Amino acid sequence: MRRVRGEAFLTLALLNIFVLITGFVALDVIEARPLPAVPHPVTNAEGVAAAEPASSSPADPERIADVLDDPMSAFGLAEGLSGFVVDGATGATLFERDADAPVTPASTTKIATAVTILDTVGPDHVLTTTAHFDSARGMVVLRGAGDTTLTTTVDSAAYPQVATLEELALRTAAALGAQDVDTVSIGYDDSLFTGSALGPSWKPNYVTEGSTAPVHALMYDSGQVSPDTSTRWPDPPLATAEAFVNELKQAGVTVEGTPGEAPAVGDPIASVDSPPMSVLVEFMMLESDNNMAESMARIAALETGGEGSFAGGAEATHRVMADLGIEGVEVADNSGLSTENRITPHALVELLLLASERPDLNAAITGLPTGNSTGTLAKNGRYSAYGSTGDAAGMVRGKTGTLNGVSTLAGTVHDQEGNMFVFAFMDNSPGASGVRLDTLAAALARCGCS
Incomplete structure (x- = not known):
């Protein structure tokens, strides 16, 4: 475990150094942020070069719908799929499919957990x-x-x-x-x-x-x-x-x-x-560490006078979501292993946008795995150059979620014109798999969506 954790922390450190050098700090394309962003990271471990963007212009929702329709049809993604995509710079809705339907989120629950602990104790808190x-x-x-x-x-x-x-x-x-x-x-x-x-x-x-x-x-x-x-x-x-x-x-x-x-x-x-808690959150997100997520929820509960239990962690999460004005988050645990959890795609996107806007919550963004490079998106051949989504390696960053009959992916992606999208795709169906959802994020990455 020490070796695995050491490798993960080293990967995280290198990624964050790269992020700082390039100026891609969380969602810096949000207009409220002070510095301009490099259009997308180039962290592709297998050498697939990230495309150079043309001049950025607003994405067309009809075009977004068109490019997502092909992979949805090819993989039979219909019943059980919900999703939400917004423009990272403006927050404008670009695509929605049952976006306010509460579904089983699996480990994308950890996005809510990350925001909860950071909002409660702050990024500098230590255990x-x-x-x-x-x-x-x-x-x-x-x-x-x-x-x-x-x-x-x-x-x-x-x-x-x-x-x-x-x-x-x-x-x-x-x-x-x-x-x-x-x-x-x-x-x-x-x-x-x-x-x-x-x-x-x-x-x-x-x-x-x-x-x-x-x-x-x-x-x-x-x-x-x-x-x-x-x-x-x-x-x-x-x-x-x-x-x-x-x-x-x-x-x-x-x-x-x-x-x-x-x-x-x-x-x-x-x-x-x-x-510090910011580093713990990044590692929890990167490796999808279930025990760390549950511990964070209990720490948040205890910090606010609650009970250090599953119920206490859930109550703390619900309280923070209410305080932040985030609707559509109902959890029974904070790792996402529980099939009783329900979160909407809309809520996941709102949480990611919020984390991009508040420096104290940034670790919920900087901890997102990168396609074919870090964390859970570097495993099981996801965004490999040998697969159909290899051209999106390094351009997709997202928190994964997997249970039997459940696959979810929520994060950020850059298209060929320099647009950045914040997205959540959630599949609750017998054939759910990460590979199927990867095709949707990859379709956004290769899109000229203006």
Whole structure:
């Protein structure tokens, strides 16, 4: 998991450096933004050159409808498909098909989750994992704060530098040494989150197949057992406490017994901080990390006096959506694994536009995967040069969503004339697949739509 996460963070870092160099910061084509944007990124890993745009002019809705009609007909996309496309510069509606129909969003739910946490705690917020010493019991208690990027040992080449149990153990050992303590027992406190560890309507195989770990405030590597397998720990807090024991022993502390649940009391004697929330959001979006999404929802709930549970996270999301004036978002979980979630294409597009306009929400945009280059749009041959959508590689950025009978894609795309569109396509049908939706975004990318 550390290696996978390190590669993802490095990819994200390189992408963001490119974004800053080119001036393509989120949706900079929005007229309210101060700097002009380069028409589209050129992050095509297989060398398909992004087309040079002609002079940009307003897109024609009839032309948009025409170019989308062919792939919809070719793939039999009719019943179950809904969509919404707007002009990124003006917000003008260019295409709508049942755009206000609430449908199962799968992982495009994470767009709402990203906006919720950023609006609630801000982009600079960090999550602090702590160690507490109970001198009466001679026990060090490890307390989780919802940082699923917590890992075991330092990787000096990783970007950014995430919190590690190794560093926490070294700091704990130093604090214990200052009190002439060299032998302790270990407890762990996972009480920050409450309620069920499995979400509403989650299938039992979500954990066994590795889509997610049970949701806890204390876990490392998103509950993944090793970098080479998708297997998740059945008890992430215990696994994390055991890993902490190993690091404490390496730091020279004698540990007696095995870890057990115990409340953290008093001030911490040592702590480690996560990267800032903006970076966590970008990674969550890029890799579609389910455990991180659920953790963020609970943090948002707790920040506003709610409960750190699935219900609390959903309530926090609904409250933020209401405050922002976004209609059409109803969630039971925040990762999108629940089939009870309902979001409209219109709402997804509104959220992306809002994130482009507010700097504190920009991470919801900068974390979008890029076709054939980063995150979930670099997997399973999506926008590969060997497929029918390869010419749109690097020009489509979007959050993906996949469940049985559900495929969704929401993001941004540039056409051949320099226009940028913000879109959401959502297919709730037995034959739903990402490849089918990729053809719609690719049709927009190759369009001369004026």
